[in-house]
Amino acid sequence: MKDGFPVTRTTRALNVERSLYYYHQKNKQVTEESFQGRPVPGFSLAQTGIKISDEQIEEFLMEAVEGEEGIYGYRKLTNYLKDQHKLVINPKKVYRLCEKLNILLPQRRKSKYPRRLAKQHxxxxxxxxxxxxxxxxxxxxxxxxxxxxxxxxxxxxxxxxxxxxxxxxxxxxxxxxxxxxxxxxxxxxxxxxxxxxxxxxxxxxxxxxxxxxxxxxxxxxxxxxxxxxxxxxxxxxxxxxxxxxxxxxxxxxxxxxxxxxxxxxxxxxxxxxxxxxxxxxxxxxxxxxxxxxxxxxxxxxx
The missing domain is CATH 3.30.420.10 (Ribonuclease H-like superfamily/Ribonuclease H)
Structure with missing residues (x-):
């Protein structure tokens, strides 16, 4: 079909139902769309309902990490944006923006030694x-x-x-x-x-x-x-x-x-x-x- 052959003649020659071809085409389209994921809107809402662009949020984040908030990880930066800039935003988006700006804190390594809680002796x-x-x-x-x-x-x-x-x-x-x-x-x-x-x-x-x-x-x-x-x-x-x-x-x-x-x-x-x-x-x-x-x-x- 990619080379221009008609669907009806091709399916008849292959002895398959034409509806089967359309069924597979539909599933293929759904699968491709599902891999694309939800489009990124490019903004977040303030608590007042105003749209704040991702570029502006990135500026907020850069200002934060250059100041006292430089010690914060993405979860605390999420709270900072909610508290200081009244944004409606979740940690996943803040993580994505921090990753883009290369301001994520290094992840702590878990110790290989077991943590044993004190018990009665x-x-x-x-x-x-x-x-x-x-x-x-x-x-x-x-x-x-x-x-x-x-x-x-x-x-x-x-x-x-x-x-x-x-x-x-x-x-x-x-x-x-x-x-x-x-x-x-x-x-x-x-x-x-x-x-x-x-x-x-x-x-x-x-x-x-x-x-x-x-x-x-x-x-x-x-x-x-x-x-x-x-x-x-x-x-x-x-x-x-x-x-x-x-x-x-x-x-x-x-x-x-x-x-x-x-x-x-x-x-x-x-x-x-x-x-x-x-x-x-x-x-x-x-x-x-x-x-x-x-x-x-x-x-x-x-």
Missing amino acids: TITASNQLWQVDIKYGSIEGSGRFVFLASAIDVYDRCIVGYYRGPECKATNITKMLQGALLRRGIHYESETSSKLIIRTDNGPQFVSEHFGRFCEHQHLYHERIPSKSPDLNAYIESFHSVIERECYQRYRFECFEEAYYRIDEYMDFYNNRRYHGSLKYLSPAKFYKLYSKGNCPQIINL
């Missing part, structure tokens, strides 16, 4: 569960902060390791934990023999590839508490409240060196000399020395 000895968290204090008059990352053994309450510095990255925390493992003589040959649980919140340091790789390499079981549930990290939260009251509020840190000195001084006092009511009024270090193997009738469920 029965703790009967030292080195079964460590809680890790980050606290910061201010350097007087400088607008800068000193960060403190601490790991506490929930059974004997010892601060098994800590890091203090002007920044706190995942590498700083894993190096601190590596030192704590060495001091306590903890080394697991395989994941099946692992007994130590590391519990953290969902801070960027703890969800990072580096931290996940460290726990996998050391055969540690890393679990994270759900958001807005600091009570599941109660022991390290309690310690940070204590150091705030007994150290940070007692001294003014004029410089980083003074902050480091006071923190080191307090850590030595806390671990070795400070009486702890829930440890038979022993210091954490003394309690660990006497009862680390669980020969104390103390069972913790958390």
Whole structure:
């Protein structure tokens, strides 16, 4: 038929019904149209009903990403257009326009390490569960902060390791934990023999590839508490409240060196000399020395 042969003669020669040809032609046309998709209108409506061209919307988006809204992904930019420019627009269209303008934020990579939610454990000895968290204090008059990352053994309450510095990255925390493992003589040959649980919140340091790789390499079981549930990290939260009251509020840190000195001084006092009511009024270090193997009738469920 493409070469000009009549439909009737061709279908008769092929011994097929003419209606069959028209049926296939109709389906072919529908299929081709369906692949074309709905035409792009080239505008969106404002809440007042006025048409706003895509070119104008693109200008709105470029103005946004050059300002404070440069941190937003396409979903928040959609909300921005609705809020600031009163547009009736959906995220799919904003995504398409952002892709055209090359202003899409890079997509976050999902970690290959599993996210394990904190669950209840029965703790009967030292080195079964460590809680890790980050606290910061201010350097007087400088607008800068000193960060403190601490790991506490929930059974004997010892601060098994800590890091203090002007920044706190995942590498700083894993190096601190590596030192704590060495001091306590903890080394697991395989994941099946692992007994130590590391519990953290969902801070960027703890969800990072580096931290996940460290726990996998050391055969540690890393679990994270759900958001807005600091009570599941109660022991390290309690310690940070204590150091705030007994150290940070007692001294003014004029410089980083003074902050480091006071923190080191307090850590030595806390671990070795400070009486702890829930440890038979022993210091954490003394309690660990006497009862680390669980020969104390103390069972913790958390």
